Amino acid sequence: MWASPMAIRVEWALRLKGVEYEYVDEDLGNKSEALLRYNPVTKKIPVLVDDGKPIAESTIIVEYIDETWKDGYPLMPADPYERAQARFWARFAEDKCNAALYPIFVTTGEAQRKVVHEAQQCLKTLETALKGKKFFGGDNVGYLDIIVGWFAHWLPLIEEVSGASVVTDEELPLMKAWFDRFLAVDVIKAALPDRDRLLALNKARREQLVSSA
Numbered sequence: 001m002w003a004s005p006m007a008i009r010v011e012w013a014l015r016l017k018g019v020e021y022e023y024v025d026e027d028l029g030n031k032s033e034a035l036l037r038y039n040p041v042t043k044k045i046p047v048l049v050d051d052g053k054p055i056a057e058s059t060i061i062v063e064y065i066d067e068t069w070k071d072g073y074p075l076m077p078a079d080p081y082e083r084a085q086a087r088f089w090a091r092f093a094e095d096k097c098n099a100a101l102y103p104i105f106v107t108t109g110e111a112q113r114k115v116v117h118e119a120q121q122c123l124k125t126l127e128t129a130l131k132g133k134k135f136f137g138g139d140n141v142g143y144l145d146i147i148v149g150w151f152a153h154w155l156p157l158i159e160e161v162s163g164a165s166v167v168t169d170e171e172l173p174l175m176k177a178w179f180d181r182f183l184a185v186d187v188i189k190a191a192l193p194d195r196d197r198l199l200a201l202n203k204a205r206r207e208q209l210v211s212s213a
Contacts, residue, residue: 001025001026001027001028003198003201004045005150005153005154006045006046006058006150007045008150009046009062010046010058010065011023012149012187012191013065013146015187016072016075016141016187017066017069017075018069018072028045035047038056039054039056042057046061047061048064048065062143063075063076066143075142075146076143077137077142085129086136086142086144087143089129089136089148090147093147093148094147096122096125097123097126100119101155101166103115104116104162104164104166105161105162106209106210107162108162108210116165119166120171120172123151123172124171124172126148127174127175129144130175135181141187145182149182151179152178152179152182152183153183153198154198156179157198161202161206
């Protein structure tokens with residue numbers, strides 16, 4: 001689905017690896033027979049179909065891509081300890097940071113200020129994995145950059161739509177600088193959804209969610 005921050009992880013991984021692929025956009029309001037066939041368990045995107053075999057869940061797909069096309073650009077660190085750390089921080093981001101960011105989108109006033117603070121604390125913890133590095137993966141974009149990379153493009157949109165300030169030079173300087181470096185990578189930039197289209201979609205969603213809250 002073109003606006004999904006989870007689906008873009010798969011595209012980034014494939015592009016970094018130099019793997020040719022066919023992209024099929026999914027209407028989540030009217031799920032296709034193909035999606036239901038390839039992912040009957042969760043019925044969610046993204047799904048990677050490789051030689052007729054479906055793989056679901058974006059974090060698992062990214063690891064599968066790295067293990068399947070071993071000769072290409074390495075996504076995971078070579079060192080077992082570093083791989084474990086990358087997986088740890090990816091799980092932390094999935095379980096803690098993603099959950100902390102969503103309420104910003106649907107709250108206002110004092111309630112929003114509270115959830116912004118909570119999100120900043122979570123991101124500050126994640127930011128420790130960036131200390132002394134250009135990217136989470138070191139000198140180059142790696143697995144963890146791909147997993148949390150959607151923050152760099154989607155979070156500024158969430159800030160604009162909601163009126164909140166989350167990632168600032170004062171509160172999260174390393175994260176803010178990483179946003180700019182990550183989005184400047186040609187392969188990453190080439191796969192990003194159109195900002196104006198994404199902004200319009202998120203404005204409409206927020207209006208709907210806030211009005212019904």
